[in-house]
Amino acid sequence: MRLATVRTAVGTSAARVDGDHFELLGFDDVGALLASGTSAAVADVIGVVPSARAVLAPVVPQPGKIICLGLNYKAHILESGRELPQYPTLFAKFREALIGPTDDIELPSEQVSEQMDWEAELVVVIGKSVRHADAREARAAIAGYTIMNDVTVRDWQRRTLEWLQGKTFEGTTPLGPVLVTSDELGDATGLQLSCRVNGEVMQEATTSDLLFTPVDIVQYASTILTLRPGDIIATGTPGGVGFARSPQVFLRAGDVVETTIEGIGTMRNVCHGCEGSK
């Protein structure tokens, strides 16, 4: 099953994908649907929108928390001369960063930064509250998977030891297009993931190369705190980011970023210059 959050005249609505239509369900978004405990398969349909006319919001627009991982693709860690880490590197992002799968990526003004960079990532969406999970409970807590491009303001990420400030610029982080439930994607292993910029493949990897798998990460994070329905966990990015290229490449106004994971879909976002800064 594939779920989305569709923009409507009065806000957003959770929706179920049915061929070339979205069936609108009686919940404000996929997060609210998951929090309700209602099975999406049997939820009442309150309207239908042709896919061609639907505009999608972030698949979970208001997650209670957004947990992100760094350093989680084995080939990329080893090629950069590092040892495989014993523990996952966790950091946060705030919901103000999220945008929909076709929304513009908001570039900071040139005075703020000219180092916007891409990071294609597989995302776990939590479906059930869980704490101190074993592997079985962790697997059962996963509603399904979606895609994030963890777009990063590289120089701000590196201003201090902590990455948060480069990771949570408003309007930078596409999430979607849909949540594909675990009964279709299993543990999301062996999926091709890619990021293209203006049609050029910049990142390409398989989720089989993840050091910490979705189940590992849910189990680990649940040691720290309760994971709740609608929480999202971005599982890290493989090699090929602009910062590590020679010469370095960063996003400019008008650039088109396409982020794809096999079995989930593609997000297509255009970079847009921002005038708001002082």
Add this chain to the structure above:
Amino acid sequence: MRLATVRTAVGTSAARVDGDHFELLGFDDVGALLASGTSAAVADVIGVVPSARAVLAPVVPQPGKIICLGLNYKAHILESGRELPQYPTLFAKFREALIGPTDDIELPSEQVSEQMDWEAELVVVIGKSVRHADAREARAAIAGYTIMNDVTVRDWQRRTLEWLQGKTFEGTTPLGPVLVTSDELGDATGLQLSCRVNGEVMQEATTSDLLFTPVDIVQYASTILTLRPGDIIATGTPGGVGFARSPQVFLRAGDVVETTIEGIGTMRNVCHGCEGSK
């Protein structure tokens, strides 16, 4: 004016302190009151509770975001041999970490960690949405100030480069007891701050030693994203944490942690062993 979030039989209620009583206002908590835009000074009183019988929740139980600073007391930075940083170090905490000003601090099981440590901090509470603020706008966006003890699981903080996992253990972080509005506290400079453990003074400093002031931090963070009513910003901790002592000292079950800021109040939290972990 002093505001609090009082626990009731059916949840919580925002309240205004009036002598030895709490006047209950028609909002679920101080965050909801701030988000409503209603002036707390003129909000309707829907009930009264004697202070002696009131149990306080975290003063903002469900902040949209919790931004924390590291390395922000000048004397402490210099005494540890570092230069004063050019930029504030920002990291996050999730709301699951928050507890009330008299609640027990939940220790992880011994198998998880035996390195729980204290960090007394002045906290800014945002009262108005603000982005790309100048100093005047930043000051106007601050509703007031409260106290946090940013209790930290030290070994988990240091497992990886990113501190988040040691900073957001569930049920560890007291926030309160009250929000004191800016018209009483101004920019919150020159306030004595302390942390006592079992009556012994472990941290003692003045907020005049903050490198990045509340106004500085609000202005800086608003470059990154919109700050909203109820968001909280913890401004960092001075020297005297247990990890940096010789020998090191960590919190044990039964320890009493008192966190005080002049003009705001004191939180008193007892450490409680946790049995839930596997």
